[in-house]
Amino acid sequence: MKSRALLLLVSCVLFGQAHAALFVDEETAKQVKELEGRISLLEDAQKQRTQVMLEIQTQLDTMSEEVRKLQGRNEELLHDVQDAEKRQKDFYIDLDSRLRRFEASGVQPAQSGATAAAAPIDPVAENRDYDAAYGLFKTNKQQASIAAFQDFLKKYPASTLAPNAYFWMGVAYYALKDYKNAVNSYLTAASKYPTSEKAPNALMGAAICYQEMDDVAGAKKTLKQIIANYPDSNMAPRAKKRLASLK
Secondary structure, eight states, X not given: OHHHHHHHHHHHHXXXXXXXXXXXXXXXXXXXXXXXXXXXXXXXXXXXXXXXXHHHHHHHHHHHHHHHHHHHHHHHHHHHHXXXXXXXXXXXXXXXXXXXXXXXXXXXXXXSSOOSSOOOOOHHHHHHHHHHXXXXXXXXXXXXXXXXXXXXXXXXXXXXXXXXXHHHHHHHHHHTTOHHHHHHHHHXXXXXXXXXXXXXXXXXXXXXXXXXXXXXXXXXXXXHHHHHHOTTSTHHHHHHHHHHHOO
């Protein structure tokens, strides 16, 4: 009897321990499962943050590349503008040189405004004074070149180089952003010497100055004058294009 009771007691103790152990295992498994769930959520969140960071970095890289392309394009445009300005200046310098050779050959273009009884002049001194003024212009000494051209025109008012002098004065004034005096010089070259090769170019210079001064009416009038009076000049197509762009 006692043996049975003892056996029963031992069995109960062992069963209790097994049950307790089973309970502990279940709790541990539950906690582990919860911990694994939290770790999984953290991993998912980390993956999402990593994905977002990658997308942001990709967008930043794309924007940086676009900025570099825009900077490159701006540099190209600036170079094109500077190159165009240089070509235009070189063109005018070359044209002036060719005109002077033409005039030196003895073929004089018709001019208006020249006096009938002009005093004899020294052609060597005339050319020397013009070259001096033009040399100042070519070396970008604009203010000094204007003064030299003005002195030249006072000394040689009937010179065949007078329209050139007025024209280059206009260009020099334009470079100094003195648009009012530039217009006066350009228009004088065109009105006093309408048959000169410089006339249509001078009118185009005046039109550009009018635009710089926001005088649209003056620009339109001058451009129309080029088209009407010099339809075969190389300035006529440019005048039409610029006139069409004006509102």
